[in-house]
Amino acid sequence: MxxxxxxxxxxxxxxxxxxxxxxxxxxxxxxxxxxxxxGVRIQRHEIVEAVTEANRAATEADTSAEDRIKAALGYIPTAD
Incomplete structure (x- = not known):
C-alpha cells in the first residue's frame, strides 16, 4: 500500500x-x-460490502421461504 x-x-x-x-x-x-x-468502475468499498450482504441475506430468506412452502404442501424429498 x-x-x-x-x-x-x-x-x-x-x-x-x-x-x-x-x-x-x-x-x-x-x-x-x-x-x-x-469504463473504469469506481465503487465505495462499504457500499459493495452492504450490497453483497443484502444479496446474501435475500438468498437465505428465499431458501427459508422455499422450505416453508414445501412444508406447507407436504413435500417429501425422494432419494435418487
Whole structure:
C-alpha cells in the first residue's frame, strides 16, 4: 500500500488515465475527486460490502421461504 501526505489541490496519477485530486480536508475526513475513463468502475468499498450482504441475506430468506412452502404442501424429498 502506498501511503501519501497531500495538500488540497495536489494530485496522484494512477496509470496513464486515472487522476485522484485531493480537494479539501474537513475534520477527520478528506474530499477527493477521481477522474477516470467511463469504463473504469469506481465503487465505495462499504457500499459493495452492504450490497453483497443484502444479496446474501435475500438468498437465505428465499431458501427459508422455499422450505416453508414445501412444508406447507407436504413435500417429501425422494432419494435418487
Amino acid at each position: 502506498l501511503v501519501l501526505t497531500r495538500k488540497p489541490g495536489e494530485r496522484v496519477l494512477i496509470g496513464d488515465d486515472i487522476v485522484v485530486t485531493f480537494l479539501e480536508s474537513r475534520g477527520d475526513s478528506i474530499r477527493i475527486g477521481i477522474d477516470a475513463p467511463s
